[in-house]
Amino acid sequence: MTELTFIAQLGIYAMMFVVLAAAVAAVTLRNLFHCALALAGVLIGVAGMYLAMHAEFLAMVQILIYVGAVMTLIIFAIMLTQRLGAGDVAQNNKQSLFGAVAAAGFVVTLGGILWKTPWPVKEEAVTSSFSASDLGESLMTTYVLPFEIIAIVLFAVLIGAIVVARKDAPKGAEQ
Amino acid sequence: MDQLFVGIKTALLSMLGTFMPDWLVTVHSVLISATGIAIFGPLTMMYLTLIERKVVARMQNRLGPNRVGKFGLLQPVADGIKMLTKEDIVPYKADKLLHLLAPITIVVPALMVFAVLPFGRGMIAADLNVGILYFLAVSSTTTISIFIAGWGSHNKFALLGAMRAVAQMVSYEVPMVLSLVPALMIAGSLSTGAIVAAQAERWFAFTPWGFVAFIIFYLCGVAEVNRSPFDLAEAESEIVAGFHTEYSGMKFALFYMAEFMNTFTISALAATIFLGGWHGPFLPSWFWFLLKTYILIFVMIWFRGTLPRLRIDQLMGLAWKFLLPMALVNVVVAGFWYMSSGVIRTFGSIACLVVAFMVLTALNRPYVPEKREYTFAEN
Amino acid sequence: MIIPLEHILMFSTLLFAIGVYGTLVRRNLIGILISIELILNAVNVNLVAFSRTTALSPDTGQIFTFFVIALAAAAAAVGLAIVLALYRTSRTIFTD
Amino acid sequence: MFYGSGVLRGMLVTLKNMIQSYFCKPEDGGLFTSQYPEKRLPEKERFRNFPFLIYDKEPENLRCVACDICAKECPPKCIYIIRDFDTDGKPLKKPKIFDIDLTVCMNCGICEEACPFDAIYMDHEFEISGRERQGSLLYHKDDLLKSNEHFHKIRPTDAAAIDTRRQEDEAKKQAVKKEPPKPPSTAS
Missing domain, CATH: 3.30.70.3270 (Alpha-Beta Plaits)
Known part of the structure; x- marks a missing residue:
């Protein structure tokens, strides 16, 4: 079965490369809609990475929430704030050179540290199977408090977003 | 007969196995089921177009296509050739890349969803243990391709249609997911195979909560696919053809194919989860699955033959003010049903659901504008 | 886990760096929001990788990623609401 | 009657239409389309053309x-x-x-x-x-x-x-x- 794993490794490296390329595109493309689609590519690629790490449930949730909902949100925002087919205006400001240098420096230092540290890889962690039911069970037992808090947070965000983005602000608010 | 296709596949694999290393055989087994789906998908799509035209015609007292082929059976082939040979116009200022990307990104999820459908006993292409979630995730990505279609074709109507379609799909996805929760709760697993197994002796549609969940899921499915009473996105009378206005030729055929394949997959999933998938007395299992799916597709076409189109506010009102609360109540009732037993189990849940139905219909009085009296000018 | 941990960590640092570069450099507010999504995804990949290979127990890593995804969606929602409000008042969403 | 009764009645009408189109004769509700080139309807006498x-x-x-x-x-x-x-x-x-x-x-x-x-x-x-x-x-x-x-x-x-x-x-x-x-x- 080594050929299969070799092909799988090849596939994962290819996916990584595609995700990085899409990420660069998402950051540097001039037309905002194209870079939103590149972000969608990145999100699907990251979901593929989760699949490679046997976290199927997480991959599906990622696609459902990110690609299904957040991308729709971003595209709605783009549509509302940009004239249809507006000219592609320069997207990055003056300090693009410094930004690049900062990011590159960050990568070099952190990468070096990561590469040298001997990570305590435990064999049985790699092989342990972790299905959606264990996830659900732990969500309901050990992490039930954050689960409830996140519900309240999302509820607050729901109302907050609507109030902020309302077109006809109520009488009192418009000074 | 029941294990016909499984038998064919195993025979093929064993035949391949003789002269191939075993890892290549596993690759081939995936390939065989993939080609099976790749053939079955477009085939059902082609003949669904014909069935739809024939059934809607018969409902309107006319014959429907019967010129091409024996009973019009070659009509889909004729349509396909017509679509292929039609000129493919790309609007002048449109975004070439997006214009091409939209049909691709709408067909791919439509085909990917086939992987999780249990066609028969042991005939699931990929029995993921996150089957239903896979289905929901993949079918939610089509909202982006509708956006790309609307934005890419640089046309007001297309953009309007895309906005409407996405608003509708997002607001119908919530009740759809919630209507699936009771079935998953009772079946205890997300994988479609396990759900079908859980319905061995009693189909979910026959339980009180299952029936309500089935109706809600089916209505939301019809809305997700932008069909019949909910086809506001491509309403010919209002906005030309909605998000696929600027498409012609092969690209339009892809949109058409995606719509019909989604129709098939939504009905197939409704049949799998609520009508007991491939369970059935003595006919082969895959026959039962296809029979139930095509009955549900017939109901969708029946909707198209009868019901007028919903206004945008009725559409949204139905999703948020009626289906969503009903689905929530249904989850609670399913919990109660699961916990209790005996007489109070059925009657209690039915009573709950009927009360909820009455309350919600009372709350949702449709907005009837008050009668206006017209005073004519006295001369 | 077929590929060694270091490779995934390098991948996520690169993704993180691209996200940082995006936030620093983009003029368009929505562009910045997109880069923030990139950063959050890089973090998620790291979390899942650790929960898969090292001492971090599998469910904590994935649950943590769950909450990060949920909060990222919430942040995107509020952020875009603010962007819309901003656009309505000042007619442009360019930061400079 | 109850909430969805109008819809159901409408659907029954189309279903009846569909079943009739298969089984009834043209005069009582069946299909009366004649296949033009093969079967022609008899022309009325006062029909006038060129x-x-x-x-x-x-x-x-x-x-x-x-x-x-x-x-x-x-x-x-x-x-x-x-x-x-x-x-x-x-x-x-x-x-x-x-x-x-x-x-x-x-x-x-x-x-x-x-x-x-x-x-x-x-x-x-x-x-x-x-x-x-x-x-x-x-x-x-x-x-x-x-x-x-x-x-x-x-x-x-x-x-x-x-x-x-x-x-x-x-x-x-x-x-x-x-x-x-x-x-x-x-x-x-």
Whole structure:
């Protein structure tokens, strides 16, 4: 079965490369809609990475929430704030050179540290199977408090977003 | 007969196995089921177009296509050739890349969803243990391709249609997911195979909560696919053809194919989860699955033959003010049903659901504008 | 886990760096929001990788990623609401 | 009744329609579409399409005397007649050229009413097509000529009435020819 794993490794490296390329595109493309689609590519690629790490449930949730909902949100925002087919205006400001240098420096230092540290890889962690039911069970037992808090947070965000983005602000608010 | 296709596949694999290393055989087994789906998908799509035209015609007292082929059976082939040979116009200022990307990104999820459908006993292409979630995730990505279609074709109507379609799909996805929760709760697993197994002796549609969940899921499915009473996105009378206005030729055929394949997959999933998938007395299992799916597709076409189109506010009102609360109540009732037993189990849940139905219909009085009296000018 | 941990960590640092570069450099507010999504995804990949290979127990890593995804969606929602409000008042969403 | 009853009633109607279309006969709700090229519906007698010229027995003695009334009466002016002259230039009671442009004719039937000599009537033949616009759809005299039997075949009652009227006129003319007309009576 080594050929299969070799092909799988090849596939994962290819996916990584595609995700990085899409990420660069998402950051540097001039037309905002194209870079939103590149972000969608990145999100699907990251979901593929989760699949490679046997976290199927997480991959599906990622696609459902990110690609299904957040991308729709971003595209709605783009549509509302940009004239249809507006000219592609320069997207990055003056300090693009410094930004690049900062990011590159960050990568070099952190990468070096990561590469040298001997990570305590435990064999049985790699092989342990972790299905959606264990996830659900732990969500309901050990992490039930954050689960409830996140519900309240999302509820607050729901109302907050609507109030902020309302077109006809109520009488009192418009000074 | 029941294990016909499984038998064919195993025979093929064993035949391949003789002269191939075993890892290549596993690759081939995936390939065989993939080609099976790749053939079955477009085939059902082609003949669904014909069935739809024939059934809607018969409902309107006319014959429907019967010129091409024996009973019009070659009509889909004729349509396909017509679509292929039609000129493919790309609007002048449109975004070439997006214009091409939209049909691709709408067909791919439509085909990917086939992987999780249990066609028969042991005939699931990929029995993921996150089957239903896979289905929901993949079918939610089509909202982006509708956006790309609307934005890419640089046309007001297309953009309007895309906005409407996405608003509708997002607001119908919530009740759809919630209507699936009771079935998953009772079946205890997300994988479609396990759900079908859980319905061995009693189909979910026959339980009180299952029936309500089935109706809600089916209505939301019809809305997700932008069909019949909910086809506001491509309403010919209002906005030309909605998000696929600027498409012609092969690209339009892809949109058409995606719509019909989604129709098939939504009905197939409704049949799998609520009508007991491939369970059935003595006919082969895959026959039962296809029979139930095509009955549900017939109901969708029946909707198209009868019901007028919903206004945008009725559409949204139905999703948020009626289906969503009903689905929530249904989850609670399913919990109660699961916990209790005996007489109070059925009657209690039915009573709950009927009360909820009455309350919600009372709350949702449709907005009837008050009668206006017209005073004519006295001369 | 077929590929060694270091490779995934390098991948996520690169993704993180691209996200940082995006936030620093983009003029368009929505562009910045997109880069923030990139950063959050890089973090998620790291979390899942650790929960898969090292001492971090599998469910904590994935649950943590769950909450990060949920909060990222919430942040995107509020952020875009603010962007819309901003656009309505000042007619442009360019930061400079 | 309850919330969804209107929808259900509507759906039952279409379902009944669909089932009837398979099992009932055309008159009580079944399908009545006839497959046109193979099976044709019988034409009603008063159906009228492009005009045609009638001749008795041989195409030569056609009834039209080139009096040009129908050309004047025709609203879209699509009839074109030139009188025939014999060798020494005396006008004859026959048209040399009689053209009708079918692309212009709106088959209103005014020429049929205007013609005093029962020469032009509306035909039942409607499958007319031409490859190019001017050429093949401009019908000349010999295309328009059709026998009286054809007229009887397509419009039996009208043809019979017209023939009886013509025989009476014929008989009256013979009678007048046999005994000369009485001189107008001097007394009255």
